[in-house]
Amino acid sequence: MIKEYIKENQDRILEELFSLIRIPSVSAQPDKHGADMVRCAERWKELLLMAGVDRAEVMPTDGNPVVYGEKIVDPAARTVLIYGHYDVMPAEPFELWKTEPFEPVIKDGRLWARGADDDKGQSFIQAKAFEYIVKNNLLKHNIKFILEGEEEIGSPSLEAFCKKHKELLKCDVILVSDTSMIAKDIPSLTVGLRGLAYWQIEVTGPNHDLHSGHFGGAVANPINVLCKLITDVTDKDGKIQFPGFYDDVEEVSPEERAMVAQIPFDEAAYKNSLDVDELFGEKGYSTIEHTGFRPSFDVCGIWGGYQGEGAKTVIPSKAYAKLSCRLVPHQDHAKIGQMVVDYFQRVAPKTVKVKVESMHGGQGYVCPIDLPAYKAAERGFEKAFGKRPIAARRGGSIPIIATFEEVLGVKTVLMGFGLESNLIHSPNENIQLDMYWKSIEAVINFHLEYDKL
Amino acid sequence: MIKEYIKENQDRILEELFSLIRIPSVSAQPDKHGADMVRCAERWKELLLMAGVDRAEVMPTDGNPVVYGEKIVDPAARTVLIYGHYDVMPAEPFELWKTEPFEPVIKDGRLWARGADDDKGQSFIQAKAFEYIVKNNLLKHNIKFILEGEEEIGSPSLEAFCKKHKELLKCDVILVSDTSMIAKDIPSLTVGLRGLAYWQIEVTGPNHDLHSGHFGGAVANPINVLCKLITDVTDKDGKIQFPGFYDDVEEVSPEERAMVAQIPFDEAAYKNSLDVDELFGEKGYSTIEHTGFRPSFDVCGIWGGYQGEGAKTVIPSKAYAKLSCRLVPHQDHAKIGQMVVDYFQRVAPKTVKVKVESMHGGQGYVCPIDLPAYKAAERGFEKAFGKRPIAARRGGSIPIIATFEEVLGVKTVLMGFGLESNLIHSPNENIQLDMYWKSIEAVINFHLEYDKL
Numbered sequence: 001m002i003k004e005y006i007k008e009n010q011d012r013i014l015e016e017l018f019s020l021i022r023i024p025s026v027s028a029q030p031d032k033h034g035a036d037m038v039r040c041a042e043r044w045k046e047l048l049l050m051a052g053v054d055r056a057e058v059m060p061t062d063g064n065p066v067v068y069g070e071k072i073v074d075p076a077a078r079t080v081l082i083y084g085h086y087d088v089m090p091a092e093p094f095e096l097w098k099t100e101p102f103e104p105v106i107k108d109g110r111l112w113a114r115g116a117d118d119d120k121g122q123s124f125i126q127a128k129a130f131e132y133i134v135k136n137n138l139l140k141h142n143i144k145f146i147l148e149g150e151e152e153i154g155s156p157s158l159e160a161f162c163k164k165h166k167e168l169l170k171c172d173v174i175l176v177s178d179t180s181m182i183a184k185d186i187p188s189l190t191v192g193l194r195g196l197a198y199w200q201i202e203v204t205g206p207n208h209d210l211h212s213g214h215f216g217g218a219v220a221n222p223i224n225v226l227c228k229l230i231t232d233v234t235d236k237d238g239k240i241q242f243p244g245f246y247d248d249v250e251e252v253s254p255e256e257r258a259m260v261a262q263i264p265f266d267e268a269a270y271k272n273s274l275d276v277d278e279l280f281g282e283k284g285y286s287t288i289e290h291t292g293f294r295p296s297f298d299v300c301g302i303w304g305g306y307q308g309e310g311a312k313t314v315i316p317s318k319a320y321a322k323l324s325c326r327l328v329p330h331q332d333h334a335k336i337g338q339m340v341v342d343y344f345q346r347v348a349p350k351t352v353k354v355k356v357e358s359m360h361g362g363q364g365y366v367c368p369i370d371l372p373a374y375k376a377a378e379r380g381f382e383k384a385f386g387k388r389p390i391a392a393r394r395g396g397s398i399p400i401i402a403t404f405e406e407v408l409g410v411k412t413v414l415m416g417f418g419l420e421s422n423l424i425h426s427p428n429e430n431i432q433l434d435m436y437w438k439s440i441e442a443v444i445n446f447h448l449e450y451d452k453l
Numbered sequence: 454m455i456k457e458y459i460k461e462n463q464d465r466i467l468e469e470l471f472s473l474i475r476i477p478s479v480s481a482q483p484d485k486h487g488a489d490m491v492r493c494a495e496r497w498k499e500l501l502l503m504a505g506v507d508r509a510e511v512m513p514t515d516g517n518p519v520v521y522g523e524k525i526v527d528p529a530a531r532t533v534l535i536y537g538h539y540d541v542m543p544a545e546p547f548e549l550w551k552t553e554p555f556e557p558v559i560k561d562g563r564l565w566a567r568g569a570d571d572d573k574g575q576s577f578i579q580a581k582a583f584e585y586i587v588k589n590n591l592l593k594h595n596i597k598f599i600l601e602g603e604e605e606i607g608s609p610s611l612e613a614f615c616k617k618h619k620e621l622l623k624c625d626v627i628l629v630s631d632t633s634m635i636a637k638d639i640p641s642l643t644v645g646l647r648g649l650a651y652w653q654i655e656v657t658g659p660n661h662d663l664h665s666g667h668f669g670g671a672v673a674n675p676i677n678v679l680c681k682l683i684t685d686v687t688d689k690d691g692k693i694q695f696p697g698f699y700d701d702v703e704e705v706s707p708e709e710r711a712m713v714a715q716i717p718f719d720e721a722a723y724k725n726s727l728d729v730d731e732l733f734g735e736k737g738y739s740t741i742e743h744t745g746f747r748p749s750f751d752v753c754g755i756w757g758g759y760q761g762e763g764a765k766t767v768i769p770s771k772a773y774a775k776l777s778c779r780l781v782p783h784q785d786h787a788k789i790g791q792m793v794v795d796y797f798q799r800v801a802p803k804t805v806k807v808k809v810e811s812m813h814g815g816q817g818y819v820c821p822i823d824l825p826a827y828k829a830a831e832r833g834f835e836k837a838f839g840k841r842p843i844a845a846r847r848g849g850s851i852p853i854i855a856t857f858e859e860v861l862g863v864k865t866v867l868m869g870f871g872l873e874s875n876l877i878h879s880p881n882e883n884i885q886l887d888m889y890w891k892s893i894e895a896v897i898n899f900h901l902e903y904d905k906l
Contacts, residue, residue, distance in 0.1 A: 028763030090765055096661075153763055180667070194666060198764045207728035208549075209879040213647060213849030214633065216779045217691075217749030218740045220733035223774075224687065224752050227680035234677065238670075275660035278803040280673035287671045296670030299677050300767050305754035306775060310481030310606055311651045311812045312543055313777055313850075314753050314878050321676075322759060324766055326669045350731040359764045396666030397766075425767050426662040 002444055005132055006437045013128055013440075014111070016047055017104070020086065020120045021113045024102045027064060027087035027153045037064040037149045040086045044147050045069070051127045052134035053145065059165075061157035064149030068168065071134060072142045079142040080373070080450065081171035082130070083400070083412070084123025084178060085151030088115040089425045096427035110430040117431045118424035122177040122417060123147060125436065129443035140451040144171060148400070151178075154196070154360020155400040162407040173373040174404055175446070177439070179394060179416025180424075184435065186264060187385045189377055190414040192293060192393025193401060195327030195364035197336045198300075201226065201344060203319045204353040209305075210315040220351030222319040223304045229344060229354070230321060233297050237283035240297050240325070242343050248330040252293050260288055263390060273420065291395030296326045326395060333361030333399070362399015365412070372453040373413045373446075380415070380446035384438045415446060455897055458585055459890045466581055466893075467564070469500055470557070473539065473573045474566045477555045480517060480540035480606045490517040490602045493539045497600050498522070504580045505587035506598065512618075514610035517602030521621065524587060525595045532595040533826070533903065534624035535583070536853070536865070537576025537631060538604030541568040542878045549880035563883040571877035574884045575630040575870060575892075576600060582896035593904040597624060601853070604631075607649070607813020608853040615860040626826040627857055628899070630892070632847055632869025633877075637888065639717060640838045642830055643867040645746060645846025646854060648780030648817035650789045651753075654679065654797060656772045657806040662758075663768040673804030675772040676757045682797060682807070683774060686750050690736035693750050693778070695796050701783040705746050713741055716843060726873065744848030749779045779848060786814030786852070815852015818865070825906040826866045826899075833868070833899035837891045868899060 006013075025040035026033045041058045048056040048069035056069035064087065091101035091114045099105040101114040115121065126145075133139045146169065148158050162169060179190040205222035206215070233241055240246070252260075265288055271279060281290035290296070304319030306312035325340070327333055337358035348354035367374060369391050381389040401412045417439035423429050459466075478493035479486045494511045501509040501522035509522035517540065544554035544567045552558040554567040568574065579598075586592045599622065601611050615622060632643040658675035659668070686694055693699070705713075718741055724732060734743035743749070757772030759765035778793070780786055790811035801807035820827060822844050834842040854865045870892035876882050 028765060029761065031762070089767075090759065090761055090763075092759065092761060152765075196666070196766065198766070200764075205727075205729065208876060208881070210727070211849065211878040212749075212751045212753060212777055213649070213779055214744060214847065214873065215727075216744065216751045216777070216848060217747055218732055218734045218743040218848075219727060219729065220731075221751045223755050224683060224750075227683040227752070227755075230677060230680040231684040274658075274663070274672060276658065276672065276804060278673075279671055280802070280804040281671045290671040291667060291669065294670055296665075297677075298665045298669045298674045298768055299680070299758065300665060300765060301758035301760045301769070302676050302680075302772065303756045303760040305752065306543065306545065307754045307756040307773075308482065308543055308545060309484070310543075311653075311775065311777075312481060312605075312753060312878070313649065313651070314542075315751055316754070319755065320760075322764065324665055324669075324764075326666055349733070351729060351733040394667065395669060395671075396664065420667065423661060425664040425765070428661070 002132065002441050006440055010437065017121065017124050019043055020124065021104045021115050022102055025087050025149060026090050027150050028090050037087065041065045041067050041149060044086055047127060048145055051131040061161045063157035066161055067145070067147040069145040070143065071139065073139050074142065077141045079144060079171040081144045081146060081169060081174045082126045083174055083176045084126060084147050085119045085149065086147050087149045087152050088118065088120065089152050093427065098428055109434065110432050112428060112430045114429050116429050117418050117422040118429065119151065119178045121431045121436070125177050125417065125439045125443055126175070128440050129447065132444050133447050138448065144169065151398070151400065154362055156360060158400050159403045159407060162403065166408065169408055171408070171410055173371065174410055174412040175373065176398065176412055176414050177416050178398055179396060179414045180418030180420065181416070182263060182390060182392060184419055187381045187387055187389040188392045189374065189381065189389045190394045190416060191367040191369060191391045192329065193365040194395050194397050195331060195333050195362050196397040196399060197325045197327060197333045197340065197361040198359040199323045199340055200357045200359060201321050201323060202355040204317060206315065206317055209317050212313040212315050215315055219315060220349065221315045222352050223316060225349060225352045226304070226319040226321060229347065230299055232347070238281050240295065242339055244339060245336065248332065249295060250293070250329045257289070260292065261286070263288055263392060292393035293328050295328050295331060298324050300324050326397060327364055329364040329366050331364065333363055337361050362397050363402035365401040367411060367413060371411055371413065373450060376446050376450035376453055377413050377415045379449040380442040383445040384442035415443065455585065455894050459893055463890065470574060470577050472496055473577065474557045474568050475555055478540050478602060479543050480603050481543050490540065494518045494520050494602060497539055500580060501598055504584040514614045516610035519614055520598070520600040522598040523596065524592065526592050527595065530594045532597060532624040534597045534599060534622060534627045535579045536627055536629045537579060537600050538572045538602065539600050540602045540605050541571065541573065542605050546880065551881055562887065563885050565881060565883045567882050569882050569884045570871050570875040571882065572604065572631045574889070578630050578870065578889065578892045578896055579628070581893050582900065585897050586900050591901065597622065604851070604853065607815060609813060611853050612856045612860060615856065619861065622861055624861070624863055626824065627863055627865040628826065629851065629865055629867050630869050631851055632849060632867045633871030633873065633875070634869070635716060635843060635845060637872055640834045640840050640842040641845045642827065642834065642842045643847045643869060644820040644822060644844045645782065646818040647848050647850050648784060648786050648815050649850035649852060650778045650780060650786045650793065650814040651812040652776045652793055653810045653812060654774050654776060655808040657770060659768065659770055662770050665766040665768050668768055672768060673802065674768045675805050676769060678802060678805045679757065679772040679774060682800065683752055685800070691734050693748065695792055697792060698789065701785065702748060703746070703782045710742070713745065714739070716741055716845060745846035746781050748781050748784060751777050753777050779850060780817055782817040782819050784817065786816055790814050815850050816855035818854040820864060820866060824864055824866065826903060829899050829903035829906055830866050830868045832902040833895040836898040837895035868896065
């Protein structure tokens with residue numbers, strides 16, 4: 001019956017999802033896409049009403065608006081709050097897309113577009129599972145929706161929104177589809193998330209670009225200096241060198257490490273899919289451990305000097321980089337944020353001026369696997385995918401999850417359906433349609449099972 | 454009489470120079486400016502004819518055309534070949550210009566525009582000094598002009614052109630205005646030039662941009678790797694670490710070093726003009742030595758990953774940099790070019806793929822100070838500036854000077870009038886007009902004095 005419903009409605013479901021994708025709601029580019037954020041929120045409101053909520057509202061925050069919707073069947077019943085985000089990552093570099101990023105295309109059994117997975121596609125799974133439950137009069141608990149427009153820039157306004165609207169958001173558990181499974185044939189539920197800290201660094205050398213012949217060898221080049229500052233952050237064993245960086249890192253128990261070692265992982269296939277000959281990570285840990293519960297340091301962007309055609313001989317005045325750390329439970333992003341700002345100020349040579357700005361950040365999170373909602377999610381997965389899902393810590397960050405726990409006092413179950421091949425945050429983001437229909441089925445079963453527990 | 458002539462004609466001279474500057478002849482951007490190169494060459498031909506050459510021609514090469522002109526007063530007399538270039542550096546970053554780069558503006562006693570100095574402004578000094586000598590019937594030696602359109606990209610076509618047109622270019626000495634003086638009140642003649650080697654490096658990590666949460670800590674980030682490759686090139690004492698790099702470096706004699714130590718140099722003013730608190734250079738050498746006769750390594754540009762507004766959490770697939778070395782006499786740019794390509798291939802970690810392309814290069818040059826033309830230049834400077842110029846090695850490169858010596862068998866006298874404050878290769882390039890008129894006077898006197906020697 002669930003399968004038939006999905007089959008009969010799949011064209012309409014896709015058209016509705018397309019209407020969200022076509023709005024380029026890139027939160028990192030407010031100058032360009034400020035108006036798109038509001039349009040996308042308004043569209044979500046319409047779609048929630050169409051799916052069956054009693055009421056829906058676009059609510060203001062200090063930043064992009066939040067979409068709220070609810071279906072209250074019984075004030076005394078339990079409530080599931082469904083969280084998602086309608087903002088997407090920038091689509092740059094555009095030239096690497098095989099299709100237009102904001103014009104959805106169905107090809108090879110996949111839907112291709114920015115947001116096809118993260119998180120328009122995934123959060124819409126929740127909306128359509130809800131629709132089924134409502135239309136078939138199966139809903140026995142209350143459901144609330146909250147969709148924010150700033151997840152990809154670190155949810156700067158949502159904490160204040162949650163504090164202000166604690167009563168409205170009251171719930172027993174939060175359900176989120178914004179994570180991925182280990183593999184298509186290895187369903188998994190994410191029980192740990194890494195935190196995030198992010199900085200922009202600006203290195204200023206001379207006060208104007210210099211002729212590299214007249215000055216080369218006598219004046220520090222800010223690009224060379226920036227490269228050294230970055231290089232010194234990591235040693236040859238992949239250990240991060242900010243003093244105190246590992247102080248609060250949770251050392252995972254031998255039991256959990258033994259369990260992690262059981263997760264099927266094909267290193268050859270992993271390297272092959274990335275086209276790299278060798279992996280690189282912190283010495284003493286496996287690849288799954290590297291991304292699951294060890295912190296990391298990455299340069300997300302770097303620029304300075306001449307980047308055009310041909311050869312320009314110049315010592316630039318400035319060089320920039322965007323730096324990020326994934327953090328693990330107990331590492332506080334604000335503490336690490338300041339630690340890194342202080343570190344660069346301390347180690348910067350006197351030949352240049354260094355400015356470091358701490359941008360957004362978020363805490364890590366761990367979900368207990370004995371939660372009723374976790375068990376409901378487990379059964380939902382099993383019914384749709386035919387396999388009990390593995391409990392896995394994953395490398396991504398959803399900073400707001402830790403904030404929900406702190407402000408609303410509830411745990412979150414991460415029922416995500418992404419795959420590595422979905423290329424989220426990259427050109428050619430996509431989602432497999434056969435997986436998409438199974439995912440809706442899994443969430444429908446979550447709701448049915450949750451009422452039994 | 455010279456001063457009056459210049460005064461009476463200065464508005465016309467500037468208008469003529471403006472007509473060259475207004476053509477954006479950026480050789481590094483052929484897609485955008487290919488047609489401008491030809492237009493600029495044609496305009497030079499007209500200006501040479503107006504200045505008094507018997508004939509002028511725009512001549513094809515494998516790249517941008519060469520402008521040739523000549524005034525033969527007596528086939529048995531000596532010949533001075535005047536070399537210059539009509540191409541300019543890219544004007545990027547445009548946003549740092551206070552005026553339009555290709556629309557000359559006179560303000561605060563200076564002419565502001567790309568090419569105001571390098572080399573449209575400077576080479577036009579030669580044309581206008583020639584005009585004076587011709588109009589006043591003072592010319593007793595032959596004068597030839599050759600203006601190329603590829604100097605800023607390493608003169609790739611000029612060597613073949615010189616070989617093909619050896620007879621046409623036959624001369625006793627070459628005169629070039631494309632260098633700078635130590636300071637406005639310290640006239641100097643450049644007697645040494647550094648060579649140049651230039652590379653572009655591409656580091657490829659994973660075959661597509663990755664989510665830094667899902668992969669961070671497990672996969673080598675090509676920006677981090679590129680930064681390390683760059684950092685490892687220089688040690689803490691500023692020594693360049695390519696094995697064999699210093700093998701052919703000319704060790705300058707204690708006598709010359711003693712002479713260099715006499716050159717007035719105000720380090721505080723130098724640092725102040727650049728707004729840097731400390732200089733950085735190879736240990737054991739002074740600042741003038743760093744730029745005059747020691748090789749250097751600079752990153753001229755770097756880019757990779759997200760460079761836009763806000764924070765994008767990504768491990769990019771690729772990172773790039775443009776690298777350059779200034780070389781000193783006896784270092785062969787082709788040998789160094791290959792040495793560096795081999796080096797990076799050898800040291801690149803297996804976690805990434807590294808491609809290094811050797812771009813243009815040029816050899817260093819030394820001019821003997823007992824050359825008659827050198828002495829004529831010395832006297833020309835003295836008459837116009839009231840001071841005997843210092844013989845100085847400078848850090849810049851004019852690769853073709855070494856090629857002239859090799860192919861045409863003649864030495865070059867570098868009678869340049871630039872100043873550090875002219876900001877060549879940078880935004881807000883400019884030239885001081887009072888200096889400009891004195892420079893024309895100096896070159897007129899060069900021709901008059903040359904006939905006496």
